[in-house]
Amino acid sequence: QTVVTQEPSFSVSPGGTVTLTCGLSSGSVSATSHPCWYQQTPGQAPRTLIYNTDIRSSGVPDRFSGSIVGNKAALTITGAQPDDESDYYCVLYMRSGIWVFGGGTKLTVL
Amino acid sequence: EVQLVESGGTLVQPGGSLRLSCAASGFTFSSYWMTWVRQAPGKGLEWVANIKQDGSDKYYVDPVRGRFTISRDNAKNSLYLQMNGLRVDDTAVYYCARAVAGTPVDYWGQGTLVTVSS
Numbered sequence: 001q002t003v004v005t006q007e008p009s010f011s012v013s014p015g016g017t018v019t020l021t022c023g024l025s026s027g028s029v030s031a032t033s034h035p036c037w038y039q040q041t042p043g044q045a046p047r048t049l050i051y052n053t054d055i056r057s058s059g060v061p062d063r064f065s066g067s068i069v070g071n072k073a074a075l076t077i078t079g080a081q082p083d084d085e086s087d088y089y090c091v092l093y094m095r096s097g098i099w100v101f102g103g104g105t106k107l108t109v110l
Numbered sequence: 111e112v113q114l115v116e117s118g119g120t121l122v123q124p125g126g127s128l129r130l131s132c133a134a135s136g137f138t139f140s141s142y143w144m145t146w147v148r149q150a151p152g153k154g155l156e157w158v159a160n161i162k163q164d165g166s167d168k169y170y171v172d173p174v175r176g177r178f179t180i181s182r183d184n185a186k187n188s189l190y191l192q193m194n195g196l197r198v199d200d201t202a203v204y205y206c207a208r209a210v211a212g213t214p215v216d217y218w219g220q221g222t223l224v225t226v227s228s
Contacts, residue, residue, distance in 0.1 A: 036213040038155070045205060045218045046147075046155065052212025089155050091214060097169030099157040099214045101147075 002026055004092050006102035012080045012109055020105050021072040022090030028071035033092040035073030037066055040087045040104075049088075050075060077107075085109040112136040112217045114206045119222030126196050126226070132189040132206030132219060140164075140184040143209035146191050148202035149221075157214055158204070159191065174200075196226045 003025040012018035022035055029035060037050040048057040050066035053073065063078045073092070077084055090102045118130040130146075146158040159170045159180040168180050179192040189206055203223050207215040 034212045036215070038215070040155075045220050046215075048213065048216050048218070051210070051216065055212065057216060087154075091155075091157065093214075097160060097167065098171070099160075101155045101157055104154040 002094065002100070004090065004100050004102035006088075006090060006105045008103070009106045009108070012077070012084075012107065014080060014082060014109055016080050017076065017078045018080060018107065019069070020075045020077075020088055020090075020107070021069070022074070022092065022102050023072040024092070029068060029073045029092060031068065033073065035066065035068070036091045037064075037073075037075045038089045038091070039084075040089065041085075046089065080109050082109050112208065114208065114217060114219035116204065116206045116219045116222035119204065119224045121225045121227060122196055123228050124196060124198055124226055127192070127194045128196065128224060130191040130193070130204055130206075130222060130224070134187045134189065134206075134208070137208070139182075139187040143214075144180075144182060144189045145207040145209050145214045146180060146189075147205045147207055147215065147218075148200075149205070150199070150202040153202075156202075160209060160214060161189070193224070196224075198226050200224065201226045 005023045038046040040046040054066040087104045089104045113135045115133045145160040161180045177195040181190045203221040205221045206219040208217045210216045
């Protein structure tokens, strides 16, 4: 069974830039994986940030950007703010209508 | 404004059944795929199932296939998840979500908690 991999945790300084990644335990992420990114703070429903690799959802600041780097999907936050401290999840399209989420990355801004 | 409001979550015994509902408003419900996503306490997100606009195609994650059934009523702008044979590890917040091309979720509901325990 293919697993979607994310860094368990990451830290960034306020104003800094951080890139979170989303990969596959076997194989490469490509545009046909339709990588998407979601942000979740404790006790809240997730919020959609990026879909179809690099399309920002409505209302998402342009400091959030998505891409594919090498064999992984990437979420880059440029000019990190304290409010960006959250859990970040990616999801990838596998096949035949099936999607799989990664385990999430806990981002600390300090 | 897109709104998705889940209901039906409660405490249920192992082996029991439950039906979750999701009332949609603010968009043309019949034009969108719809998705259920769950999150066990303290854990990550898990895609559970999705359903095509007319209900003709449905897909499930392996652990729920054969036990859960996703359905919809476009006349009532409502999405459902019938859950049978519930297990302790089905305990989670269940989110109703709207899908668009390239993502299983663009809008999320607030979720409803299902607790499976004796």
